[in-house]
Amino acid sequence: MYSIDKLKEYLENKDVKPSYPRLKVLEYLLRYQNHPTADQIYNALVNEIPTLSKTTVYNTLHRFVESKVATPVCVDGGETHYDATVNEHGHFKCQICKKIFDFDIDLEKACEKGLTGFEILNRSINYKGFCPNCVE
Amino acid sequence: MYSIDKLKEYLENKDVKPSYPRLKVLEYLLRYQNHPTADQIYNALVNEIPTLSKTTVYNTLHRFVESKVATPVCVDGGETHYDATVNEHGHFKCQICKKIFDFDIDLEKACEKGLTGFEILNRSINYKGFCPNCVE
DNA sequence: AGTTATAATGTAATCATTACAAATTTGACA
């Protein structure tokens, strides 16, 4: 799916040194597209990288965010989820199965009033409700 | 500004018993419109209500949220802020002064693709950047 | 190889939030 060389190149282009933990975290994010938490990533990788530290996962994710390799997804007060899809899109969190779904949204036509003079750096759109599998 | 009787009536209409701490929390939210955290509310009220417990503030806010007296605002991973303005609107958090600003947004025209079959219960729109006072 | 910068690790601390049991208040009713 994603060759190590491609991942290395991708990180280098974003000025992130492609260490082994970083490559593995990126590979995980891209492969599963499941908006995992730091803890989920750690648990998924620690078998393959027994020396992995949870702090390294946090460090890596922070690095990814500041280099725009990943986006944090804070859909409610709980843990932060991470997403390697960095183009703008919405997130829908199902209240039953807790899964986070992507959806496309075009905010150009959604007229915002009251933001003249503000410099917008990023926008996050989070919906909550029931996913098709969980609507009864 | 907001008479105690009006506040009482408002809470009763939402099926929330108007206890003294609840009235004071609601009054604070409505008066300052500053999207405070539980801690900020506690610190603002504890002088006037010396017996106030932080747990009561949390209990009250949870009650308010479930009764739609208030909305939680989770703009980034940190603390949850609360808002007594419950009609849909966007929030802008300034990265410098940390203030949270309201803005109007009409999502009707923002076409969402990929949500057929989903039942949406609520939407939250959070922007980040620099407010007019902090843009250099 | 030696030197320096960068990254990873482990542990302890932080801090918002929650759990829980005890105390207090409220409101209905006799």
Place this chain on the structure above:
DNA sequence: TGTCAAATTTGTAATGATTACATTATAACT
């Protein structure tokens, strides 16, 4: 007004995600 059950409030202890930080390991460069 007194009684009693239900609801609310309180204080404290626990939780759990995240961060701070000092140490160790790895990488890059001369």
